[in-house]
Amino acid sequence: MLTIYRRHRSDCPRRDKFETRIHLEEDMFLRKGKDRGSCSCALWVHGLLGGEKLRKQLGTRDWKKAQEKIRSWRAQEKDPKSTVEPERKTIADAWKDFLADVEARKLHDSTVRKYKLLQRQMEEFAKGCGFRFLAEFDLPSVTQFRSSWKDRQRSSAKKLERLRAFFRFAQKRKWTPENPASELKSPKVTLCPTLPYTREEMVRILAAVDDYTKEMPRHGIENARRIRGLVLLLRYSGMRIGDAVNFSEDKLQANRLFLYTQKTGVPVNTILPDFVLRELEATPKVTGGFFFWSGKGKLDSAVRSWQTRLRKLFKLAKVPDGHPHRFRDTFAVELLLAGVPIERLSVLLGHQSVRITERHYSPWVRARQEQLESDLTNAWSQDPIALLEAKCTKNVQMKEGRIN
Helix, strand or coil, rough: CCCEEEECCCCCCCCCEEEEEEEEECCCCCCCCCHHHHCCCCEEEEEEEEEEEEECCCCCCHHHHHHHHHHHHHHHHHCCCCCCCCCEEEEEHHHHHHHHHHHHCCCHHHHHHHHHHHHHHHHHHHHHHCCHHHCCCHHHHHHHHHHHCCHHHHHHHHHHHHHHHHHHHHHCCCCCCCCHHHHCCCCCCCEEEEECCCHHHHHHHHHHHHHHHCCHHHHHHHHHHHHHHHHHHHHHHCCCCCHHHCCCCHHHCCCCCEECCCCCEEEEEEEEHHHHHHHHHHCCEEECCCCCCCCCCEEEHHHHHHHHHHHHHHHHHHCCCCCHHHHHHHHHHHHHHHCHHHHHHHHHHHCCCCHHHHHHHHHHCCCCCCCHHHHHHHHHHHCHHHHHHHHHHHHHHHHCCCCC
C-alpha cells in the first residue's frame, strides 16, 4: 500500500497540529484538522511499489497531481514496456549546466552576471522552502518566488524573461515536465520619457568640473582631470558609460571614433568635434592606451567608480536626476532636432532595429513633426468649409479696400 503524506517544514504552523494522508488503494483521506489544501509543504510517498520499499518526495504540493503521479507508477509497474522515470535534477546541478551553456554561447558579461544573480536568488528561495529538486518548482512556487523580487517593472520583466529561458532549457532536457514561468504574465511596463540634458544643464555640468577638481583629495587629481574628457566623450559620441570607460586611443583615427562593427562587417564611426578631440588629447591616460581605466581587472568595477564620481559632479552642478545615460539621450535628441533621420541615428546608437529608436525618441523627431504640420496645412487647403470661409473673407476685404 502506498501512502501520500505532507512533510511539514520546521516553520510550518501545521507541523504539530495536523496530519493528512491518502491511502491509494482505498482512495480514502484520513484528516485531522482543517482543509488539507491550506498547507504548502512538500508531498511525500512511502509504502511498497513492485515489492520494494519506496519513500521519496513527489516534487509537487498538489494532492491531485500526486495521486495521478503514483497511479502512473502503478500502471508502469504492470506494463513491462513502460520506461523508467528519469532521475530528478537538483536545482544546483541544473543551474550549473545552464550557466555552462550560457558561457558557451559567448553572451555578454553583464548578461552572465544577471543570470548568476537570478541563480543566487532562486537557490536562496528554494532553501527557505525546503526544495532540493528543480521539479519541485510548480506554478504556485514560481509565483511566490517572483513576488519576492524587489525590482521595478522593467527590471522585473527582464528577470522574468531570464527565468523563462532557464526553465525552457530545463524542460527541453526533461528535468521538469513543464515551464511554470511561462504561465506568469509580465508586469505592465510604463515607458518613461527620454530626458536629455538641457543646454543650460550641460553648461552647469561642465562648469562644475572646476569645483569638482578643488574638492578632490590629492590622490584623485588625475581622475578630476579625466572627468571633463569623459563627460564630453559621453555627450558627443552617444556611447554608453561602459563603452566610454573602456575607450582607448586605438579607436580614434583623426576625428573619427570607431563605435562598433555591424553584422554585415561594415564598421560604424562617428565624428567628434575638434574641441572634444583637444580635450581628449589633454586627458591623462591611466595606462597604455586607456583613458579611464587600467584595462585590467573587471570593467564593471571601473564603471561603478566613475558613476560615483559623476553623481558627485551632478550634485555640484545642481542637476537633479543626473545620470550618465542622459548624455546618450542628449546626443540622440540634439541630432533629431537638427533634422538627422531616425534611421541614421539608429545606426549610430547601435540599436538592432529602428523600432527601438522610435520607441524612445519618436517624440523628438523634428522631421516627423514638420511632416504632420505639412499634412494638416494640405488638408485644410482642400476642406470645403475652409475654402468657403476664405472666399468670404477675401470678398469682405475687397469691399473694404484692404486688398485689390
